[in-house]
């Protein structure tokens with residue numbers, strides 16, 4: 161293994177260019193999907209919703225709301241994952257009431273996002289069903 165690839169593995173300085181930044185960002189997305197079952201479940205649900213939207217022949221505004229809802233839930237899951245790792249890094253898996261508070265509030269934000277997504281889904285598909293039948 162040459163010194164350049166070693167440097168890449170242990171990099172702690174700033175990214176040098178857009179390609180390097182994008183590469184690390186994609187690494188983050190892949191790691192999150194590999195390690196977080198909740199994220200994979202949300203992704204599968206999102207795919208099912210998109211296929212259902214295709215068959216329901218939604219209006220473009222409905223698509224906009226659905227896509228916003230999907231990205232909102234995925235972003236909330238990503239930030240919840242960041243919080244969990246950050247807290248674990250700080251307390252090294254020791255029990256701490258503040259660690260519990262941070263993780264629970266962070267999980268609560270995902271739940272709120274998911275509730276909003278369900279409401280948006282019900283309005284969009286409810287309207288489509290009423291319109292077509």
Ligand SMILES: Nc1ncnc2c1ncn2[C@@H]1O[C@H](COP(=O)(O)OP(=O)(O)OP(=O)(O)O)[C@@H](O)[C@H]1O
Nearest residue numbers: 198240244251253254255256257259260263264267
């Ligand atoms: N260091 C800690 N101190 C106190 N409570 C903790 C700590 N770590 C986790 N917990 C509690 O355990 C729960 C599960 O923590 P964990 O880090 O395993 O999250 P998770 O199971 O990945 O959560 P999610 O389902 O949101 O992905 C947290 O919601 C929190 O209530």
